[in-house]
Amino acid sequence: MSDHSYPRYSYQVLPREVDLTKRVTIITLGDYILHAAGEDADRIGFGVNHLQEVGNSTWVLSRMAIEVDRFPAEYERYTIGTWVGEINRLTTTRNFILHDAQGRQFATATTQWAMIDMQSRHPLDLRENVNYAAALIPEPCPMDRPAKIARIEGEEVETHRVRYSDIDFNQHTNTMKYIQWMVDTLPLEYLTERGLRRLDINFLHETRYGQQVVLHRASTDSADHFEGVLLPDQTPVCRALFTWCK
Amino acid sequence: MSDHSYPRYSYQVLPREVDLTKRVTIITLGDYILHAAGEDADRIGFGVNHLQEVGNSTWVLSRMAIEVDRFPAEYERYTIGTWVGEINRLTTTRNFILHDAQGRQFATATTQWAMIDMQSRHPLDLRENVNYAAALIPEPCPMDRPAKIARIEGEEVETHRVRYSDIDFNQHTNTMKYIQWMVDTLPLEYLTERGLRRLDINFLHETRYGQQVVLHRASTDSADHFEGVLLPDQTPVCRALFTWCK
Numbered sequence: 199m200s201d202h203s204y205p206r207y208s209y210q211v212l213p214r215e216v217d218l219t220k221r222v223t224i225i226t227l228g229d230y231i232l233h234a235a236g237e238d239a240d241r242i243g244f245g246v247n248h249l250q251e252v253g254n255s256t257w258v259l260s261r262m263a264i265e266v267d268r269f270p271a272e273y274e275r276y277t278i279g280t281w282v283g284e285i286n287r288l289t290t291t292r293n294f295i296l297h298d299a300q301g302r303q304f305a306t307a308t309t310q311w312a313m314i315d316m317q318s319r320h321p322l323d324l325r326e327n328v329n330y331a332a333a334l335i336p337e338p339c340p341m342d343r344p345a346k347i348a349r350i351e352g353e354e355v356e357t358h359r360v361r362y363s364d365i366d367f368n369q370h371t372n373t374m375k376y377i378q379w380m381v382d383t384l385p386l387e388y389l390t391e392r393g394l395r396r397l398d399i400n401f402l403h404e405t406r407y408g409q410q411v412v413l414h415r416a417s418t419d420s421a422d423h424f425e426g427v428l429l430p431d432q433t434p435v436c437r438a439l440f441t442w443c444k
Numbered sequence: 445m446s447d448h449s450y451p452r453y454s455y456q457v458l459p460r461e462v463d464l465t466k467r468v469t470i471i472t473l474g475d476y477i478l479h480a481a482g483e484d485a486d487r488i489g490f491g492v493n494h495l496q497e498v499g500n501s502t503w504v505l506s507r508m509a510i511e512v513d514r515f516p517a518e519y520e521r522y523t524i525g526t527w528v529g530e531i532n533r534l535t536t537t538r539n540f541i542l543h544d545a546q547g548r549q550f551a552t553a554t555t556q557w558a559m560i561d562m563q564s565r566h567p568l569d570l571r572e573n574v575n576y577a578a579a580l581i582p583e584p585c586p587m588d589r590p591a592k593i594a595r596i597e598g599e600e601v602e603t604h605r606v607r608y609s610d611i612d613f614n615q616h617t618n619t620m621k622y623i624q625w626m627v628d629t630l631p632l633e634y635l636t637e638r639g640l641r642r643l644d645i646n647f648l649h650e651t652r653y654g655q656q657v658v659l660h661r662a663s664t665d666s667a668d669h670f671e672g673v674l675l676p677d678q679t680p681v682c683r684a685l686f687t688w689c690k
Contacts, residue, residue, distance in 0.1 A: 213482060214475050214620075218653075220613045229460050236459060361628035362635060367466045374460075382607035386653060389608060407464075407632060 204281035204335055205241065206297070207234045211274050219390050221269035224397060225381065228264060228374045231294050231307045234278035238292075242282075242333040254316050259373060260289065261310040261344035262399045268304040275299045281335040288312055288321045290330075293339050306340040345398040347437035350425045352416030355383045357429075360409050371405045376436040379413060380424045384440075388422070393443035403428065403435040411435060450527035450581055451487065452543070453480045457520050465636050467515035470643060471627065474510060474620045477540050477553045480524035484538075488528070488579040500562050505619060506535065507556040507590035508645045514550040521545045527581040534558055534567045536576075539585050552586040591644040593683035596671045598662030601629045603675070606655050617651045622682040625659060626670045630686075634668070639689035649674065649681040657681060 215226040239245045239257070249255045270276050277297050284291035294307035312321040324330055356379065364375045377399065381389065388394075405411055410429040415422060426436040461472040485491045485503070495501045516522050523543050530537035540553035558567040570576055602625065610621045623645065627635065634640075651657055656675040661668060672682040 212479060214479065214618065216613060217608065218611060218613045218615050223609070225609065233458060233460065362463065362630070362632060363469070363471065363624050363628050365464060367462060367464045369464050372460065378609050382609050384608070386608060 203337060204279045204295075205238060206277040206279040207237050208275065208277050209233075211270050211272050211276070213272055216272045217389065218386075219269070220272050222271075222274075223381075224264070224266070224269075224389075224394055225374050225378050227266070227269070227296075227305065228262070228377060228397075231262075231264065231278060231280075231296075231309075232259075232373060234280050234294065235292055235309065238280045242330075244330060244333070249313070250316065255313050255322060256316055258312045258314050259309060259401055260312060261346075261401070262307065262373075263309075263341065263344035263396065264305065264307040265341050265396045266305045266394060268298075270298060270304065276304070281337060282330075282333045283308070283335065283337060283339050285324050285331055285334055287323055287325055290324050291339065291343075293337070295340055308339050308341055308344060310344060344400070345439060347398060347400045347423070347425075347439050349434070350414055350416045350423050350437070352414040352423065352425065354412055355415045356413045358411050358413065360405050360407050360411065362407070365407050369407045373401070376401075376411075376426060377438060379411070379426070380415075380438055380440070383413060383415065384422065388440075388442065394440060395443045396439075396441040398439040398441075400437045401435075402437065403433055405435050449583065450525045450541075451484060452523040452525040453483050454521065454523050455479075457516050457518050457522070459518055462518045463635065464632075465515070466518050468517075468520075469627075470510070470512070470515075470635075470640055471620050471624050473512070473515070473542075473551065474508070474553075474623060474643075477508075477510065477524060477526075477542075477555075478505075478619060480526050480540065481538055481555065484526045488576075490576060490579070495559070496562065501559050501568060502562055504558045504560050505555060505647055506558060507592075507647070508553065508619075509555075509587065509590035509642065510551065510553040511587050511642045512551040512640060514544075516544060516550065522550070527583060528576075528579045529554070529581065529583060529585050531570050531577055531580055533569055533571055536570050537585065537589075539583070541586055554585050554587055554590060556590060590646070591685060593644060593646045593669070593671075593685050595680070596660055596662045596669050596683070598660040598669065598671065600658055601661045602659045604657050604659065606651050606653050606657065608653070611653050615653045619647070622647075622657075622672060623684060625657070625672070626661075626684055626686070629659060629661065630668065634686075634688065640686060641689045642685075642687040644685040644687075646683045647681075648683065649679050651681050 283293040296305040529539040542551040668686045
């Protein structure tokens with residue numbers, strides 16, 4: 199199957215999206231991957247705005263993984279190709295392949311979603327949805343699935359109060375903000391010299407404006423493992439695994 | 445003079461750029477205003493990359509003011525028109541008018557810059573630069589100039605450590621991050637109900653990765669006044685005045 203069987207969305211790295219290496223940050227790349235997911239969901243008739251209006255349902259992101267060979271530089275143009283890759287009873291997979299302007303693949307991503315009823319908050323059976331099933335493209339997932347990340351007993355590295363600039367229109371924390379909070383606790387040279395190879399994230403619980411999240415971190419030779427827990431009851435909200443190139 | 449005498453740059457409000465009112469944030473609007481300034485400076489041959497390479501000089505933003513009648517909604521397209529409006533010995537003014545897709549003006553901005561020598565850090569005399577003088581468009585400034593904001597003795601509201609996600613490629617704090625830190629200390633209803641009418645900012649001193657900035661705030665009936673000072677010596681780094689619609 200040709201790699202043009204799925205749509206590709208075009209973006210460009212803006213000056214405010216690069217870090218001190220003059221390359222796009224993982225946070226921006228994750229934001230645009232989710233933006234492409236939204237654009238493509240709109241295209242196939244399953245965008246959140248539409249779902250919420252007509253179906254009283256919405257998407258919830260449960261896992262995400264991103265693998266990066268090269269972070270594009272300021273002003274570089276790139277595309278994000280995306281497709282629905284798998285439909286199970288309670289979850290569906292959306293995959294992504296990122297190409298630069300020369301057509302070279304530089305990153306891949308995969309995400310796992312549930313569709314929930316907005317009143318009951320229960321997941322809906324996606325196999326029963328014939329229109330959604332029609333959107334599936336039987337292209338293999340371009341990378342290992344997002345890891346299920348275990349609890350950690352790491353050092354407490356930061357307490358973050360959820361602020362205005364963290365939240366979306368539902369007053370929930372924006373997905374990539376958890377990653378930003380984690381990245382902001384890391385030594386600068388991890389991002390500029392060691393280099394991020396792969397990021398796995400598990401989203402476990404939503405957080406809201408004004409709540410406090412404590413971040414724990416445990417490090418190994420090749421990876422940093424994070425868990426965010428909500429105060430005061432220590433409910434886990436998010437876990438992530440940063441795997442470094444060196 | 446027609447309002448088409450200056451170039452206009454086109455943008456669109458992305459989902460991740462809106463707040464809980466589903467309208468673009470002042471932080472995003474400020475970022476795009478500065479982005480348009482950069483695009484237009486590149487066009488006239490005075491972009492920072494070019495200045496730093498060939499002239500060993502760079503731009504420093506000293507003041508900024510933004511007035512907003514209406515914040516565009518998610519997915520709205522808008523343009524930012526911008527031009528060099530005034531050239532003095534040590535500073536130059538760049539103005540902005542923002543229009544929505546229907547051609548209605550919804551915001552204005554004005555900024556004051558110095559061009560400095562990168563070694564000596566001294567400002568250069570802009571009147572001597574004939575190529576820069578040629579870029580001037582004698583269109584009046586669309587609003588009152590940015591206020592010179594006095595010292596304040598307000599309450600201490602936050603201490604912020606400058607992080608990875610705050611800094612640009614020079615490891616200096618990104619311009620609009622100061623505003624984000626301030627906005628994040630305000631009650632949510634200021635942004636969603638009172639509504640921002642005008643923002644004045646004075647940039648006094650650069651801050652770098654790892655430094656700590658203490659924010660002070662003083663409130664009046666119609667405005668909130670901020671000052672950020674660097675620890676440990678209390679050097680003022682930024683002052684801002686948020687004026688509310690009600």
